[in-house]
Amino acid sequence: MSTTSWPEARRIASGSAIPLPLTRVPLAQAHGMVLGESLSALVDLPPFATSAMDGWAVAGPGPWKITGQVLAGQQPTRIGDGEAVEIATGARVPSGAEAVLRRERGFVDEHDRLHVGDGEDTPGPAAVPPARQRMYGSPPGTVATRTPRGSELGLPIGTDIRPQGQESRRGETLLSAGTRITPAVLGLAAAAGYDDLPVHERPRVTLLVIGDELAESGLPDGSRVRDALGPMFTAWLDALGVETTVARVADDAGQLLAAVASSPADLVITTGGTARGPVDHVHGVLAELGAGLLVDGVAVRPGHPMLLAQHGGTRHHRRFVAGLPGNPLAAVAGFVTLVRPLLRRLSGLDGPVGALGAASHFLPLGDAVRTHPTDTRLVPVSFADACAVPLRFTGPAMLRGLALADGLAVVPPGGGVVALGAGQRVEVLAV
Ligand SMILES: Nc1nc2c(c(=O)[nH]1)N[C@H]1C(S)=C(S)[C@@H](COP(=O)(O)OP(=O)(O)OC[C@H]3O[C@@H](n4cnc5c(N)ncnc54)[C@H](O)[C@@H]3O)O[C@H]1N2
């Protein structure tokens, strides 16, 4: 199989996956998953008119007689013209009330009567600045500009009341299918009345870290190096909302074969062993499993030995193996090129095609970058002054530059051109 261009490899990874089936999970388990159906409000938001401020709910023109108190969570009773109740932020506004006078804009006289003002200066009509009246908008169907009646000195109707349905009407679509469930989405879903959510199943990944030379803890010694990829990809996969199992595998074909064959995961990721060295077993094991190679080598630097294969599974539930090269930055190149686009599609994310891997930015380069004649380069960059500035320490075996990076700049093959100049716009992949 011949080497695949980098853009094509990214497309193949995304295009080969089918979104996982739908299920329902409680809110507490949904973080990082992806909505399988659009989310509509189960109630009006807010579900009833609430006070936006601590103060008094008032009816009719003032001064007002204070008849009681309503706190958040309580059911108020109706008030009539000339009456007021003390009210807390978020409490249900009693029927009959037309506005809320916030505490700092009113005072109660010695006869328990409520007035606009601070009790010292004569209050003016500017007590409620007109700008406030426009801040929240009105719910559909209400008349925003009734003649102000609820005032003794300019307290317009609706002041500091959050009308029922101001944010959303019941049944209104809040979020579309394919949206990632962030903490904010969980909060909105709870506010809108949900206990569980329709989601795509969470992709399951087995991460197989291959290499006899790898130590899991302690200082690297004369012949062993620390496993950098296990900790890095475990965290990264977690951030992608994936359920990950990690296993260490020796440079042994039998062990690798058993580990891949026994994995129940949607995607097995291997690190190392992709080249043609004496103990590089990934290709041999995939051949023995009868796996179909979708990508076998990509025209990208670093990371060109990366591969993607399909094995087992069914027509509706495909299973994949992504082989990432052992050199750490090359493994990251494989992750952003093959693994992330594949997982996004499996998860049910409905991103634009330009964001196959994750949200990408397009930025001008802050400095010239050398091109490769035939291969795409992925270059760690930091963002400064709205430019992507290439970093140092970005050899295939290094992570020092990447650890400072805001993204990976995609530098297309140069052909006859040896460098991309400062100011040229490039795609930058999130890292
Ligand atoms: N004759 C050739 N040799 C190599 C070629 C080539 O085209 N011809 N390609 C080179 C490139 S490019 C890469 S990348 C590597 C890919 O090698 P493998 O995927 O087989 O990886 P290993 O040989 O197992 O390891 C390479 C390197 O990476 C270190 N490594 C591996 N796993 C980890 C880990 N979890 N944490 C930290 N470091 C890791 C490993 O110790 C090696 O130093 O092949 C080149 N060779």
Ligand code: MOO
């Ligand atoms: O994939 Mo290798 O050098 O390109 O690290």
